[in-house]
Amino acid sequence: MSRIGKLPIKVPSSVEVEINQQIIHISGPHGKLFRKISDLMSVEVNDGNIYVKKNKDTRIANQLYGLTRTLINNMVIGVSEKFELTLQLQGVGYRGQVKGKELILNLGYSHQVLILIPVGIDIKVEKNVIIIITGFDKELVGQLAATIRSKRPPEPYKGKGILYKGEIIKRKVGKSGK
Structure with missing residues (x-):
């Protein structure tokens, strides 16, 4: 299991996160980004943190787990800091x-x-x-x-x-x- 995938993503107060089905929209002071998330992953927003979870426990899901978390983290950092x-x-x-x-x-x-x-x-x-x-x-x-x-x-x-x-x-x- 991915150690990186388990970590929550802290969302700064200036960043807004919106999830529509499998598409995540992140907007902040520097711009807006969106990304389609694989069906093997689910993304939740709770009390200022974003959590990535696996829907199935397969080899491909394990491979995408840490990647998905890192891509979303890069989006959050990009729209807040550049x-x-x-x-x-x-x-x-x-x-x-x-x-x-x-x-x-x-x-x-x-x-x-x-x-x-x-x-x-x-x-x-x-x-x-x-x-x-x-x-x-x-x-x-x-x-x-x-x-x-x-x-x-x-x-x-x-x-x-x-x-x-x-x-x-x-x-x-x-x-x-x-």
């Missing part, structure tokens, strides 16, 4: 800027890389090389960060590329000349 991810551009001439609803990246290619910013996501660029992504949907923030990083992943020989904040690239030794 999520933030920081990326760093490392390399000569690598720069980023935000223009309207687009992120423009110079990554050493012969062209600029344009990335559309989805609704509900805010992007700030500091010092031309630090990209800060904030939003209330953790899944969307993480996916956008992964998409940006995929445009120029870090390489181990020179250490150039787009890195997550605090990420360390293991460097390799290049060819030895004879």
Whole structure:
């Protein structure tokens, strides 16, 4: 049985929770999110806490138990506090800027890389090389960060590329000349 699934989710006073059949709606000061819950799970709200329970005791229900609780917890945290991810551009001439609803990246290619910013996501660029992504949907923030990083992943020989904040690239030794 999942130890994470058993834990109650504390709901802040600024967050409202509404459950319609198998769809949970969570709204707060930063936005509104909803998610369809599996038929194997049931969700209850009691005295400021959300509880997730299994309807059946099957293998799939056990797998979804902790996942469902974590997804709902991320929704509650997102609408009350927001999520933030920081990326760093490392390399000569690598720069980023935000223009309207687009992120423009110079990554050493012969062209600029344009990335559309989805609704509900805010992007700030500091010092031309630090990209800060904030939003209330953790899944969307993480996916956008992964998409940006995929445009120029870090390489181990020179250490150039787009890195997550605090990420360390293991460097390799290049060819030895004879």
